[in-house]
Amino acid sequence: MNNIKFRVLIIGLISFFLFQCEGTSFNDQIIGDVTSKMATGICDSIPRGSTITNVLVGEIVDIGLQGMTDVSIEFDYETNGNKKHHSSALLYIKKGSSYKLAAIGGCEFEMK
Structure with missing residues (x-):
């Protein structure tokens, strides 16, 4: 019985890591860049x-x-209980099959 549980656990972990290693879409990358930066x-x-x-x-x-x-974006942000709306543009550079954020309109951002 323990052997079956162990196998199920190993298969689950392998599946999880394989799923996580799949590339994210460009749209998901943009959203991630906005929320993190x-x-x-x-x-x-x-x-x-x-x-x-x-x-x-x-x-x-x-x-x-x-x-x-060039990517146009809009989002809301909240600070100290005040909600505001923001629109901006992002500039990406394509390197091979991936994109790298190069600039954020109206912000001081350096590509690394």
């Missing part, structure tokens, strides 16, 4: 520690210069 104090208009919600990815436009892609 916008509330870090890099934008004067968005205080550090704000809560980012309702991220909406707008137009994704390949601008054709060295793999650059």
